[in-house]
Amino acid sequence: xxxxQLRKIAAEVVAREDVNYLIGWKQGTYGxxxxxxxxxxxxxxxxxxxxxxxxxxLATYLTLVEKPPLPRGQEPDTRKxxxxxxxxxxxxxxxxxxxxxxxxxGVVIIGCPCPGMVDHSLLAEKYPETEDLAEIKxxxxxxxxxxxxxxxxxxxxxxxxxxxxxxxxxxxxxxxxLLGEEVEPWEPEEDSGVTEIEDKDIEGRWAYWEEQxxxxxxxxxxxxxxxxxxxxxxxxxxxxxxxxxxxVNFSENTAFHIARAFHLAGRCSECGECERVCPANIPxxxxxxxxxxxxxxxxxxxxxxDPEAEPFQASYKPDDPEDFIL
Amino acid sequence: MSAMLLNKEKWAExxxxxxxxTIWAPRTDGEELRFLPLENGEVPEFDYNNTRVPxxxxxxxxxxxxxxxxxxxEELEQPQLEExxxxxxxxxxxxxxxxxVDNLFKWDVEDxxxxxxxxxxxxxxxxCSDPGLNCFCPSLGGGPASTxxxxxxxTDLGDSYLMEALTxxxxxxxxxxxxxxxxxxxxxxxxxxxxxxxxxxKINRSIDTAGIPEGLPGLWDHLLWRNVSAxxxxxxxxxxxxxxxxxxxxxxxxxxxxxxxxxMWDSCMFAEYTMHASGHNPRATRQERTRNRINHKxxxxxxxxxxxxxxxxxxxxxxxxxxxxIVDILKQVKEAL
Amino acid sequence: MSDNFNPNIVAFLCxxxxxxxxxxxxxxxxxYPANVQIIRVMCSGRVNPLYVMNALQxxxxxxxxxxxxxxDCHYMEGNYYARRRLGMLKDLxxxxxxxPRRFNMSWVSASEGHKWKExxxxxxxxxxxxxxxxxxxxxxxxx
Numbered sequence: 001x002x003x004x005q006l007r008k009i010a011a012e013v014v015a016r017e018d019v020n021y022l023i024g025w026k027q028g029t030y031g032x033x034x035x036x037x038x039x040x041x042x043x044x045x046x047x048x049x050x051x052x053x054x055x056x057x058l059a060t061y062l063t064l065v066e067k068p069p070l071p072r073g074q075e076p077d078t079r080k081x082x083x084x085x086x087x088x089x090x091x092x093x094x095x096x097x098x099x100x101x102x103x104x105x106g107v108v109i110i111g112c113p114c115p116g117m118v119d120h121s122l123l124a125e126k127y128p129e130t131e132d133l134a135e136i137k138x139x140x141x142x143x144x145x146x147x148x149x150x151x152x153x154x155x156x157x158x159x160x161x162x163x164x165x166x167x168x169x170x171x172x173x174x175x176x177x178l179l180g181e182e183v184e185p186w187e188p189e190e191d192s193g194v195t196e197i198e199d200k201d202i203e204g205r206w207a208y209w210e211e212q213x214x215x216x217x218x219x220x221x222x223x224x225x226x227x228x229x230x231x232x233x234x235x236x237x238x239x240x241x242x243x244x245x246x247x248v249n250f251s252e253n254t255a256f257h258i259a260r261a262f263h264l265a266g267r268c269s270e271c272g273e274c275e276r277v278c279p280a281n282i283p284x285x286x287x288x289x290x291x292x293x294x295x296x297x298x299x300x301x302x303x304x305x306d307p308e309a310e311p312f313q314a315s316y317k318p319d320d321p322e323d324f325i326l
Numbered sequence: 327m328s329a330m331l332l333n334k335e336k337w338a339e340x341x342x343x344x345x346x347x348t349i350w351a352p353r354t355d356g357e358e359l360r361f362l363p364l365e366n367g368e369v370p371e372f373d374y375n376n377t378r379v380p381x382x383x384x385x386x387x388x389x390x391x392x393x394x395x396x397x398x399x400e401e402l403e404q405p406q407l408e409e410x411x412x413x414x415x416x417x418x419x420x421x422x423x424x425x426x427v428d429n430l431f432k433w434d435v436e437d438x439x440x441x442x443x444x445x446x447x448x449x450x451x452x453x454c455s456d457p458g459l460n461c462f463c464p465s466l467g468g469g470p471a472s473t474x475x476x477x478x479x480x481t482d483l484g485d486s487y488l489m490e491a492l493t494x495x496x497x498x499x500x501x502x503x504x505x506x507x508x509x510x511x512x513x514x515x516x517x518x519x520x521x522x523x524x525x526x527x528k529i530n531r532s533i534d535t536a537g538i539p540e541g542l543p544g545l546w547d548h549l550l551w552r553n554v555s556a557x558x559x560x561x562x563x564x565x566x567x568x569x570x571x572x573x574x575x576x577x578x579x580x581x582x583x584x585x586x587x588x589x590m591w592d593s594c595m596f597a598e599y600t601m602h603a604s605g606h607n608p609r610a611t612r613q614e615r616t617r618n619r620i621n622h623k624x625x626x627x628x629x630x631x632x633x634x635x636x637x638x639x640x641x642x643x644x645x646x647x648x649x650x651x652i653v654d655i656l657k658q659v660k661e662a663l
Numbered sequence: 664m665s666d667n668f669n670p671n672i673v674a675f676l677c678x679x680x681x682x683x684x685x686x687x688x689x690x691x692x693x694x695y696p697a698n699v700q701i702i703r704v705m706c707s708g709r710v711n712p713l714y715v716m717n718a719l720q721x722x723x724x725x726x727x728x729x730x731x732x733x734x735d736c737h738y739m740e741g742n743y744y745a746r747r748r749l750g751m752l753k754d755l756x757x758x759x760x761x762x763p764r765r766f767n768m769s770w771v772s773a774s775e776g777h778k779w780k781e782x783x784x785x786x787x788x789x790x791x792x793x794x795x796x797x798x799x800x801x802x803x804x805x806x
Contacts, residue, residue, distance in 0.1 A: 028649040030459065035649035036557040056648065064559065068610040129459055131530050197758065206760025206798055211356065213799075217379070217388065220596070221561035221647055235713070237598060239577070243713045246577045247389040247590050254799035255716045258755060262712045265751040277647035279378060279563050281358065287758070294754045299747075313751075316743035318733065324753055325746070326769040326782050581721075581801055 001050060001112065001180030009177060011045035013082045013108060020079035022110075023061050025054040031129030032120055032136070036061065050084070050179075052118040052136045052143050055161060057271040058083055059092040062102050063230035081107055086114035088163065090172035091269035091304025092227035097174070098309050099267075101230055111175030113183045118143060118154075119161040120276075126159070127152065163272030163285065165189045174307055193286040194293065213253040215280040222274035222284055223260060228267050236260065261287040266295045266312025269304045328500055330507035331514060332480075332487045337369065343503045344412060350384055351414040352377055361413065372415050372482060375458045376639060380420045380569035382427070384413050385443040388566075389590045392439065392576070397583040407442040412499070415452045418472035418479070419463045419637040423569030424449070425475030429631040430572060439589075448495045453481040453518065454525050460640030462531040462653060468637050470525035471518070481518045488514045531640070533656045539628035541663040542621050550658045555616035557648040562593030564642035564650075570623070570635045573599075594619055620655060670724035670790035672699045672783075675714060676771075677707045677742070680731035683773035688780055695780040696787045699727065706730065707768075708741025712752045715766060720801045725765045725790030729782065732770040742770070761798055764789035 014022045026037035026047040034053045038061075039045055062081060070076060085093055093109060096102045115138050123136075127145060134147040136154075143154040157165075166189055171182045197205055223229045223236070236244050236256050244259070245252050261284075268288045275285035295301050298321050301312055332340060341349060341364065351370030353362045359374055361381040393402040428444065431437040454461075454470035463469055473479055478496035481488040488510055491497045500507065545551075565571040575592035578585060592599060595616075600609045609615045627635035636652070643651050676682040682703050688695065700723075704710060707730025715726045728749055730742040749768050757763045767789065769782045 029643075029651040029654050033649040038553075038556040060559070061557070064612075066611040131459060200760075202757075202760050202762050204760070205758065209759050210799070215356075215358070217562075217566050217591075219562040219566050219593075221559065221563050224559040224561040225647060243717060245579050246575060247579060247588050249389060251720055251799045251801045254759070255713070255720055258716055258759060259713055261755055262748075262752055265748070265755070273647075277559075277561070277563075279567060279645050287755070290758050291751060291755055294751065298750070313744065313748055316740060316747055318743070320743065320746055321750065322733075322746055324750055324768065326767055326785055 003049065006050055006112075006179055007045045007048055009110070009179065010039065010048050010082075010084075011042040013110065013177070014039050014045060015042040018080055019082050019108060020077055022082035022084070022108075023058045024048045024084040024110075025050065025056065025058070027133055030131045030133065032118075032123060032134055048084075050112050052116065052138060053120065054086070055117045055120070055272075055276060057089045057092060057225070057227055057273045059085060059089045059096065059227035060225055060273070062093070062096065062107065063227065064224070078106075080105070082110060083107055084110045084112055085172050085175065086112050086117075087167065087170040087172055088114075088269055088271040089227075090174050091169060092271060093304075094174045094307045095228060095267055095269055095304040096230075097307035098303070098311055104307070108177070109172070109175045111172030111178045113171045113178070113180055114164075115170065115183050116156065116164040116167070116186075117161045118159045122159045122161075123154075161272065162193065162275075163270065166191055166270070166289070169305075173305055191289055191293065193283060194290045197286060197290075209254070210250055212282045213257060214250040216248070216250075216253040216257070216282055217280055218248050218253060218256065219279060221277040221279065225273045225277045226264070227271070227273075228264060228269065229260070257282075257284070257287065261291060264288055265291045266299075266301060267303050268292050328497065329488065329490045329510040329514070330500055330504075331483075331510045332489055332503075332507050334485055334487065336506045340503055340506050343506070344499075347410040347412050349412050349414060350381065361416075364414075370415055372452055375454075375456060376417050376420075376641070378641070378645070379567060380423065380639070380641070381413055381416050382420070382424065382569050382572075384411060385424065385447055386427070386440055386572060389588055390439060392587045392589060394584065394586040396585075405439070407439065407446065409446060411443075411447045412450060413447060414450045415480075416449050416476075417454060417639070418451050418470065418474075418476065419461070419468050419639040420569045421449050421451050421475035422463075422468050422472055423475070423637045423639070426570050426627075426631070426633055426635055426637070427572045428475075429633070433630070448477045448499055449475065450478045450480055450496075450499070451476040453479060453522065455482065455521050457525055457529045458640055458644070460531060460643040460653075461529050461638060462533060462640065463638035464526065464529060465532045465535060466634055466636055466638045469522070470529075471522045481521065483514060483517050483521075486514075488518055531653050533653050534660065535624070535634060535656070537663055538656065538659055539625045539634065542625040542659065545659065545662055546617070548662055550655075550662055551613050551617040554650060554655050554658065555611075555613040558595070558612040558616055558650055559648060560595050560597055560612050560615070561647070562591075562595055563645050563647065565593035565595055565619075566591055567641045567645055568636075569639060569641075570637060594622070616650075620652070620659070624656070668791060668795060670698055670787055670793075670795070671722060672725040672727055672786050672790055673718040673723040674699050674701050674727040674729065674783075674786075675704050675707070675710045676701055677709075677730040677737075678703055678705045679737040680735065680773050681707070681729035681769075681771040681779070684729075684771040684775045684779045687774065688776035691776050693776055693780045695783045698787045698790075699783050706736065706738050706741035707745040707749075708736070708738070708743075710745060710749065712748070715749075715752060715756075719761070719765070719796060720799060722796075722800060724793070724796045725767070725786055727767050727769065727782070727786045729769045729771045729779075732772055735772065762793040764793045765796060 145152040349364040431440040623635040
């Protein structure tokens with residue numbers, strides 16, 4: 001998609017009277033980093049980019065924004081929020097609409113069809129980051145890395161993010177404005193992360209996850225970055241009742257992750273952010289994708305495709321599978 | 327203080343002489359490099375930039391039991407904390423961070439747990455030869471061979487390590503292993519100085535902190551806080567991976583008829599950090615919490631202890647999921663002043 | 664597996680059907696293993712996965728959730744939701760490496776005292792085969 005076009009449309013949207021600000025991506029402070037940006041002034045729209053490094057799911061900011069008590073006499077700002085979304089991000093937005101977590105009239109969704117994102121760490125392994133800002137563009141099927149005056153062609157599957165290999169919906173499913181042409185969906189790969197674990201026996205699986213959860217520092221990055229974890233008072237934080245102790249050990253960490261994955265069953269948009277942000281490199285995507293696949297296979301349901309659908313865990317069919325029931 | 331050389335081939339023997347003490351050193355655990363107890367015969371990996379999680383865990387564990395008790399008894403079982411520990415390969419920035427944090431734990435209440443562990447721990451640092459992309463320690467009074475907080479400084483000179491004892495604990499370590507060590511000549515010093523100069527040249531980020539500690543409180547209502555915190559997720563990554571961050575929460579936990587009081591890391595970036603029992607939260611938004619974090623590190627800590635509570639290790643920059651960059655924030659602060 | 668191992672099963676029974684069914688088993692003097700600890704909830708749909716996780720953390724070797732038959736829920740739909748949610752929980756726990764024999768779900772109506780006996784016997788046998796639960800059980804942490 002044309003960057004000039006993107007910036008022009010974004011500036012127009014921000015200039016609208018009924019729009020408060022626009023959430024998009026801008027270049028980060030070094031190397032391959034890309035940071036979310038909040039644009040209130042149409043002139044700042046020139047900072048916006050859309051490149052293969054824009055992996056961040058911006059839908060999380062729709063529900064992250066706090067609403068502290070206002071000074072007396074001040075009215076809350078009810079203007080809309082404009083949001084740039086890729087295919088996976090739009091699924092999160094659609095799911096939020098299903099759950100009535102956001103108001104459809106409260107958002108202006110700018111859809112960006114996505115040919116695939118680059119995995120930051122895979123890229124940095126092959127081409128170590130320097131303090132110079134690098135640019136990456138889509139180049140046919142692959143990517144082009146521009147840095148220090150050099151151009152390097154990258155093969156698609158060298159650096160493509162795992163979630164993009166498995167992607168089934170590269171085009172935004174809900175949008176008010178669509179930027180550029182829709183991309184041709186590609187054949188998703190088999191989810192080797194999940195099947196690798198399914199191939200282990202019970203002891204092997206627990207040995208694997210025990211090690212992973214022992215590394216967890218309970219920073220809550222996964223929960224905070226998830227667009228669908230937006231309870232103001234997360235049950236996993238609460239001390240009254242104290243379901244999960246605050247102390248950090250593999251027992252509490254396991255309970256935390258299972259409870260969180262369960263709460264996302266049938267809601268997770270498979271955007272892969274939880275895995276990307278984890279400072280301990282725990283493959284959380286596998287947990288959530290496993291459940292997402294079970295929901296697809298057993299119930300024929302995929303969250304985030306239809307803003308009018310019924311939520312998975314708050315609905316039922318009389319003939320739901322019950323082969324596990326004694 | 328003495329300067330000795332340890333031939334790398336004698337490393338295993340060297341460690342063998344220190345039996346009876348727990349030794350922590352950087353090792354690869356799965357795919358990650360972390361500070362872990364060194365088992366017999368294991369060789370630490372010193373060829374690294376820095377670990378993701380700082381070794382503050384050695385003196386300030388993530389979860390620490392303060393005492394245990396049982397239903398029906400009146401006795402509290404206290405931890406012994408007699409374990410002697412040596413941490414090898416800690417970077418000068420992380421050691422400096424411990425020295426900075428010491429100030430707080432010795433302040434109005436002397437924290438017995440932290441101080442006991444600190445007393446029993448010997449820190450053996452490793453001079454940086456290859457600083458990371460986001461290191462900026464010289465801006466804050468540190469450097470690749472800074473000695474603050476360390477008991478002994480090792481420098482990798484190719485086929486041997488230069489060991490410079492800096493404190494009594496360091497001298498004790500040297501004394502215990504002196505038959506394996508050779509006297510270091512002026513050549514060794516020269517090599518080290520060259521190494522340090524090379525390393526300093528590689529550090530490309532810097533910030534001029536003049537005026538920041540005094541000026542920050544005046545920027546309370548500035549718009550820059552809204553801008554830098556808008557993308558913050560309120561996760562605890564920057565605080566948990568920061569070597570100078572030291573906030574903790576205390577909770578009681580029960581298991582059947584036994585219970586313990588333990589303390590665990592807390593983060594000022596969490597929403598409920600300042601949540602009152604009434605439900606009121608003076609720092610309800612991420613803007614206020616971000617502002618508080620920067621003010622605490624760069625202003626309030628200076629008021630109390632005359633030192634900025636940041637050592638420039640760059641971990642928060644490397645690992646913030648949304649690229650909130652403290653060097654960038656400080657640049658904006660400087661401009662606003 | 665030693666023969667002396669007596670598993671602890673925690674059972675969450677819905678007030679209207681399963682709890683009454685278990686009570687009927689009692690008054691009919693039906694003999695069934697005593698390894699089960701019953702917690703009464705108003706409806707199987709009320710069972711939160713955290714209950715199951717917490718039970719395992721605190722020392723249970725197996726967990727059983729039992730409710731009214733589909734179509735007979737006192738609150739019309741609670742057991743339907745339970746069926747969906749707890750089915751997902753079972754898949755997730757199996758994926759983590761918790762033996763699937765440790766978590767069972769059943770429909771027991773208020774008149775099915777004998778079925779309750781069978782359900783308990785099956786749960787206890789499953790848990791006995793699976794052995795004492797170690798997994799993510801809370802242990803007294805070292806200093």
